[in-house]
Each structure stands twice: as C-alpha cells, then as structure tokens.
Amino acid sequence: MMKNKEMLQIENLTYHKNLKTILSKIDLNITSGKIVALLGENGAGKTTLMRLIAGLANNYKGQIQVECETKSENRKALVSMSDSLSGLGNGTSIKWIKEFYERLFSDFDQEQFEELKKFMKLNDEMKLGQLSKGMQEKLSIALTLSRHAKLYLLDEPFSGIDPMTRKKIINSILLWKDEDSTLIISDHFVNEIRNLLDEVVIIKDHQIAAQISAEDIRQQGKTIEEYYTSFYEDEE
Numbered sequence: 296m297m298k299n300k301e302m303l304q305i306e307n308l309t310y311h312k313n314l315k316t317i318l319s320k321i322d323l324n325i326t327s328g329k330i331v332a333l334l335g336e337n338g339a340g341k342t343t344l345m346r347l348i349a350g351l352a353n354n355y356k357g358q359i360q361v362e363c364e365t366k367s368e369n370r371k372a373l374v375s376m377s378d379s380l381s382g383l384g385n386g387t388s389i390k391w392i393k394e395f396y397e398r399l400f401s402d403f404d405q406e407q408f409e410e411l412k413k414f415m416k417l418n419d420e421m422k423l424g425q426l427s428k429g430m431q432e433k434l435s436i437a438l439t440l441s442r443h444a445k446l447y448l449l450d451e452p453f454s455g456i457d458p459m460t461r462k463k464i465i466n467s468i469l470l471w472k473d474e475d476s477t478l479i480i481s482d483h484f485v486n487e488i489r490n491l492l493d494e495v496v497i498i499k500d501h502q503i504a505a506q507i508s509a510e511d512i513r514q515q516g517k518t519i520e521e522y523y524t525s526f527y528e529d530e531e
Contacts, residue, residue: 385424
C-alpha cells in the first residue's frame with residue numbers, strides 16, 4: 296500500500312501556446328489512491344494540464360513528476376489518459392484498437408478490457424464510424440481503465456453518455472482502478488461524481504485557484520458544485 300506517497304508533483308509549471316499563456320506557475324501535489332476532480336470553465340487549461348502530465352505535450356517550464364519520473368517518455372508508461380480516438384479512421388474496428396493497445400502498452404489487461412467492453416455493451420466487430428459519441432466515450436473509458444497505470448486521467452469522459460449509463464459507469468469506477476492508483480477526472484457533471492471524490496482542484500485564470508478535500512467542502516455545508524460555482528459569483 297502507498298496511501299500517503301506523492302503520486303503527482305508539479306512545481307512552477309508554465310505553458311504557452313501561440314504566444315498565449317495557458318497555464319502559469321502551477322503547483323500541485325496529489326497523493327496515491329485519491330480520486331480528484333479537476334474543475335474549471337471551458338478553456339481554463341484542464342486538458343492541456345492533463346496532456347502535460349501524460350507526457351503528450353512538451354515545451355513547458357517547471358517540473359512534472361509522476362512517482363519518481365520527470366521525463367515525459369517515462370511518465371507515459373505510468374499514466375493512462377482517455378483518448379478521443381480521433382486519429383483513427385471510421386473503418387477501424389474495436390478488435391484492431393484492442394490489439395493496438397496490447398502492442399503499445401505492456402500494462403494493458405486484455406481480461407479487464409473484455410469485462411469493461413461487455414459492461415459498456417461494445418463488441419469487437421463494431422467500427423468507430425458506427426459508434427455514437429457516447430459509445431466512443433465508453434470505448435475510451437474502457438481502454439483507459441484497462442491499463443494497470445499509476446495515474447488515470449479522464450478528460451470530460453461522460454459528456455455524450457446518457458444519464459442512466461453515466462450513473463452506472465460512475466458507480467463502477469472504484470471496481471476498475473487499483474486501490475493505490477490515482478484518478479483525476481475533468482468533468483462538468485460535478486454532482487454526479489461527488490460521492491467518488493477525495494479532492495477537488497480548480498483552475499482559474501491560468502492558475503490553481505483551490506485544492507481542497509471533498510470532506511472540507513462538505514463541512515462548510517456546501518455541495519462540491521456550490522463550492523466550485525462560488526469562484527465565479529462575482530463575474531457577469
């Protein structure tokens with residue numbers, strides 16, 4: 296068990312793209328075993344932060360460390376981030392994608408993927424072009440959680456999934472992650488994931504506006520959504 300071990304450490308992270316500041320002087324520490332909501336309005340930099348953590352974006356200033364790894368190529372082996380699958384053609388089958396993940400990731404668990412695939416009501420013969428947005432999101436979640444990663448990053452994973460299925464998936468997430476692995480979810484359905492959460496991190500104005508335990512929010516007599524929206528009450 297590694298309950299109190301630092302899983303993710305970010306120090307003084309700054310990232311610019313096309314001369315625009317996306318993230319500025321980000322400091323963030325998350326311990327292992329936590330489920331954390333990453334919240335912020337559209338364009339706040341949530342996806343960029345996840346991509347930087349996962350080693351999918353570079354040319355940043357500062358330091359990102361997952362466990363003891365700071366190099367992006369080494370972090371990739373420890374982090375499993377949800378993928379829009381947009382780089383694959385409409386004729387690509389789920390069977391082909393599964394085999395691709397098996398070749399690409401040594402920690403990909405085929406047995407777990409089969410369980411998740413069944414739960415998501417997907418089958419090997421389905422092709423990407425035949426899948427609705429919600430079904431593609433279910434496939435992405437299944438692929439992401441079928442790796443035995445140290446850190447899982449789910450970026451807006453539920454936006455196209457119907458409410459009943461969304462609830463079933465959220466209620467089952469704890470069954471699919473290792474106990475000492477960490478999960479960060481960027482999501483707009485804050486109230487639906489509230490019972491999963493250990494911590495909340497809010498990005499605003501390119502920086503971390505808050506990092507607080509879910510229990511501390513509850514002790515304030517607020518829901519997580521109320522706490523989050525309070526950061527925008529003064530804005531029109």
